[in-house]
Amino acid sequence: xxxxxxxxxxxxxxxxxxxxxxxxxxxxxEELVASGMSRKEAAAxxxxxxxxxxxxxxxxxxxxxxxxxxxxxxxxxxALRTLRQSTAFTxxxxxxxSLGIGANTAIFMLLDAIRLRSLPVQNPQELAEVRITDAxxxxxxxxxxxxxxxxxxxxxIRDQQQAFSxxxxxxxxxxxxxxxxxxxxxxxxxxxxxxxQVLGVRAFRGRLLMSEDEGxxxxxxxxxxxxxxxxxxxxxxxxxxxxxxxDNELVEIIGVTPPGFFGMVVGDHFDIALxxxxxxxxxSRHIFDVSxxxxxxxxxxIQRATAEMDALSPGIFEATVLSDRxxxxxxxxxxxxxxxxxxxxxVSALRDYDRSLMxxxxxxxxxxxxxxxxxxxxxxxxxxxxxxxxxxxxxxxAAHRAGTQLSSTVYEIVGVIPDTKYNDLRGQIPPMTFxxxxxxxxxxxxxxxxxxxxxxxxxxAATAKRQIAGKHRDVITEFVDFQRQIRDGLVEERxxxxxxxxxxxxxxxxxxxxxYGVISYIVAMxxxxxxxxxxxxxxxxxxxxxxxxxxxxLLVLGVGAGIVLALAAARGAGSLLFDLRPNDPFIFxxxxxxxxSIALVASFIPARRAARVDPMVxxxxx
Numbered sequence: 001x002x003x004x005x006x007x008x009x010x011x012x013x014x015x016x017x018x019x020x021x022x023x024x025x026x027x028x029x030e031e032l033v034a035s036g037m038s039r040k041e042a043a044a045x046x047x048x049x050x051x052x053x054x055x056x057x058x059x060x061x062x063x064x065x066x067x068x069x070x071x072x073x074x075x076x077x078x079a080l081r082t083l084r085q086s087t088a089f090t091x092x093x094x095x096x097x098s099l100g101i102g103a104n105t106a107i108f109m110l111l112d113a114i115r116l117r118s119l120p121v122q123n124p125q126e127l128a129e130v131r132i133t134d135a136x137x138x139x140x141x142x143x144x145x146x147x148x149x150x151x152x153x154x155x156x157i158r159d160q161q162q163a164f165s166x167x168x169x170x171x172x173x174x175x176x177x178x179x180x181x182x183x184x185x186x187x188x189x190x191x192x193x194x195x196x197q198v199l200g201v202r203a204f205r206g207r208l209l210m211s212e213d214e215g216x217x218x219x220x221x222x223x224x225x226x227x228x229x230x231x232x233x234x235x236x237x238x239x240x241x242x243x244x245x246x247d248n249e250l251v252e253i254i255g256v257t258p259p260g261f262f263g264m265v266v267g268d269h270f271d272i273a274l275x276x277x278x279x280x281x282x283x284s285r286h287i288f289d290v291s292x293x294x295x296x297x298x299x300x301x302i303q304r305a306t307a308e309m310d311a312l313s314p315g316i317f318e319a320t321v322l323s324d325r326x327x328x329x330x331x332x333x334x335x336x337x338x339x340x341x342x343x344x345x346x347v348s349a350l351r352d353y354d355r356s357l358m359x360x361x362x363x364x365x366x367x368x369x370x371x372x373x374x375x376x377x378x379x380x381x382x383x384x385x386x387x388x389x390x391x392x393x394x395x396x397x398a399a400h401r402a403g404t405q406l407s408s409t410v411y412e413i414v415g416v417i418p419d420t421k422y423n424d425l426r427g428q429i430p431p432m433t434f435x436x437x438x439x440x441x442x443x444x445x446x447x448x449x450x451x452x453x454x455x456x457x458x459x460x461a462a463t464a465k466r467q468i469a470g471k472h473r474d475v476i477t478e479f480v481d482f483q484r485q486i487r488d489g490l491v492e493e494r495x496x497x498x499x500x501x502x503x504x505x506x507x508x509x510x511x512x513x514x515x516y517g518v519i520s521y522i523v524a525m526x527x528x529x530x531x532x533x534x535x536x537x538x539x540x541x542x543x544x545x546x547x548x549x550x551x552x553x554l555l556v557l558g559v560g561a562g563i564v565l566a567l568a569a570a571r572g573a574g575s576l577l578f579d580l581r582p583n584d585p586f587i588f589x590x591x592x593x594x595x596x597s598i599a600l601v602a603s604f605i606p607a608r609r610a611a612r613v614d615p616m617v618x619x620x621x622x
Contacts, residue, residue, distance in 0.1 A: 025050055093375055096513060099506055100368035107361045107499075114267060114348055114357070120260040122200025123295075124344040128164070128305055130157055130292040133339045146265060146347050147171055147289040151276075152320040154192075154292050155283075160312050163305035163340065164294030166198035169276065170264060171290045175247050176476070177272070183476060186228075186246075189263050189270035196223075196257075198295050205229070206238040206255035209275050217277035218249040226259040228271040246272065264291070266348040285322050293343050305340035313337045356496050363503050370510045377517030411435060450482070457481045508598060515602045519551060523610045530610050540611035547607035548600065555599050559592055 025046055032042035083090040118124040131148050149157075154169040161167060171190045176183045193211030201208065204226055213221050222244070229235060233242065233253070242253045251274070263270040296305060317334050325333075411433070419429045437447070453460050461479035468477055487494075523530075530543055567583065 092513065096371045096375055096510065100364075100371035103364040103503065103506065104361070104368050107357065107364045111357045111361060115345060117266070118344045119199075119264070119346045120258075120262070126295045127293055127343040128296055128302055128340040129343040129347075130294070130309060130338055130340055133337045147291055149290050149292050150285055150288050150320065151283040151290060152285050153316065154290055156316040156319055157292055157312075157338070160316065161294070161308065163296060163300050163308050165297045166194055167292065167294035168192045168195040168198050169290045169292050170195055172263070172265060172270065177244050177246050179245055179248070185478075186271040187269065189273040190276055191273055192276050201257060201261055204256045204258045206253075208255045208257065209273065213275040215277060217279045218247070219274050219277050220251060221254050221275065222246065222251045223255040223257060223273040224253055225257050225261070225270055225273075227269065229256045232271075244272070246274065264293075264346045266346045268348075285320055291347070302340050302342060309338035309340055360496070360499055360503070363500075367503060367506055367510065370507065370514065374510050374514035374517055377514055377521060508595070511595065512598055512602045515551075515599050516605065518554070519547065519603045520606045522550065523547060523606045527610070527613065530613060534613070543611040544604070544607045547610060548603055551599060551603035555596055559595065563588060563592070
């Protein structure tokens with residue numbers, strides 16, 4: 001018999017063993033009866049000679065059984081029977097652990113998606129990004145969304161670097177596809193010709209962009225993402241007839257990227273990828289809108305690449321020095337340094353919330369620990385109660401910072417306004433000036449117009465479009481509900497607020513469950529004392545007072561320790577939500593009052609139950 005058959009047939013084996021032992025015992029008794037003994041005497045002699053039947057059965061079973069496995073299944077069966085007999089306890093335990101485990105899992109999945117997961121490219125650990133090390137760039141237009149270098153800087157790095165086997169530059173922006181009333185936005189990814197080759201991304205359909213696709217503006221070829229190909233192109237086979245009007249220029253779609261490739265921005269995606277092109281005029285030295293990445297050569301490390309970038313920095317910044325700037329700004333620019341940074345996980349504006357997510361993960365872990373401790377207290381209290389009964393009978397799509405560069409024109413300062421948050425609630429407020437649109441340089445063909453009205457946004461948009469189209473048919477208009485835009489820009493902040501609020505409510509719930517378990521256990525352990533007090537004349541109010549006073553002692557100790565720990569963690573809490581004052585006495589007073597009130601309510605139930613105990617029953621409890 002195989003071990004599996006033997007394991008699952010063990011009950012029949014044990015039954016056969018018992019029957020065989022009884023048959024041997026019966027045969028011995030019959031032999032003794034045949035020799036002249038009475039049946040009672042024969043049975044006694046046979047049992048003495050044969051030995052303890054139970055011990056013999058257990059020794060025989062040990063030969064073909066697995067004690068640890070059988071004990072495990074026996075424990076499982078016992079646990080299931082116990083849980084089935086106490087529905088309230090089972091539901092509480094399951095809900096408590098589910099909330100704790102689910103909260104940890106959700107936060108870790110979010111952190112993994114934003115920070116830990118690598119880009120879906122070949123050998124992502126070899127990728128590095130080249131950035132400017134100095135963080136004091138306010139007022140120069142640097143530190144834009146996913147772009148810290150200029151096109152001239154990229155060209156200098158490409159021509160002089162030795163650390164990378166391949167380098168590329170990329171940029172993201174939203175542009176328009178189509179014409180007239182059919183025009184709509186798309187998420188654009190602008191890349192150099194070596195972008196896909198260096199990343200090791202292969203085409204799903206057609207081919208991807210290459211070096212020969214770069215050239216003079218305007219571009220004539222583009223690649224689309226898999227999702228855009230399915231949704232906007234209907235998944236059709238590619239041909240020269242598959243074209244789109246991008247920024248008023250006809251572009252041929254030559255390829256489709258793989259389904260898993262979303263670009264370089266984690267948590268976002270692109271629709272159309274277009275090659276960099278060379279405009280007729282000189283490349284601007286003032287617009288910092290590209291990111292530069294590369295694949296390290298074999299044997300090179302991030303530290304070695306940083307050392308090379310540091311050595312090349314003086315020459316690179318000298319060759320790309322800003323024009324039309326004052327002497328101080330130019331000297332500051334020349335002192336910038338380049339460095340290499342790991343880029344295996346891509347980039348993401350959501351990483352501004354790394355600290356908040358790590359803090360939330362720590363809070364979720366603490367909540368799980370509280371849940372486990374509370375469950376242990378409930379089981380302890382339940383075990384004590386069972387023992388007594390036996391003796392009786394759980395922003396934002398960070399908007400693209402325009403960074404428009406002021407020329408050397410002298411402006412007269414006519415007023416000062418308070419500092420205001422525009423693009424990032426958490427970031428520092430950069431130096432900012434406001435000038436009349438007619439005098440502001442580099443205005444370009446686009447303008448933003450704010451309309452204030454009590455009418456519905458849809459009605460305003462329809463009226464304005466009709467009026468503009470009647471007088472200026474070539475003007476392209478797009479309407480956005482400003483309040484909705486602000487709400488959408490605060491998605492991350494609202495997410496952090498909701499998560500922190502959820503964990504706060506969960507912690508309160510677990511505190512109630514835990515306190516109830518602890519007080520129930522204390523009451524069960526003091527049942528004998530309570531019986532003596534009631535036998536000597538104590539009233540039910542006196543008994544309730546005893547339990548509540550003991551609860552107050554626990555509350556004073558717990559709240560005191562909690563306040564100390566909260567003050568110690570105040571800086572971390574300050575990074576969790578915008579404009580949060582973690583040391584606000586009012587917040588501490590309200591939180592303390594809520595916890596004390598809930599704790600008193602949670603302790604009242606076991607206290608009231610203790611006051612109803614029959615003194616005679618309580619006196620028999622040891």
